[in-house]
Amino acid sequence: MFTTTAQRLNSTPQNIEKDFWVCWTLDALFNGLPNDSPRLLFKGGTSLSKGFGLISRLSEDTTLLISR
Numbered sequence: 001m002f003t004t005t006a007q008r009l010n011s012t013p014q015n016i017e018k019d020f021w022v023c024w025t026l027d028a029l030f031n032g033l034p035n036d037s038p039r040l041l042f043k044g045g046t047s048l049s050k051g052f053g054l055i056s057r058l059s060e061d062t063t064l065l066i067s068r
Contacts (some may be wrong), residue, residue: 015058022046022062029064041065 002013002020009016029040042051044063049056 011058019058025048026050027063039067041067 002016005011006013006016026042030042033040042062042064044059044061046059047064049059
């Protein structure tokens with residue numbers, strides 16, 4: 001799956017796998033929290049790419065803030 005997607009997107013299987021796990025983890029973090037838990041904020045380059053489609057680069061890190 002990662003190899004096929006990488007070929008289609010002109011990327012590497014490693015980048016596609018990393019992107020998959022970033023998305024999976026973010027989904028688990030944001031959708032698995034009770035309503036009264038601390039608020040998580042997703043920011044930085046990855047948020048611009050994933051949340052808004054404003055940039056097309058793959059970030060090396062993911063930035064989360066916890067607001068209590």
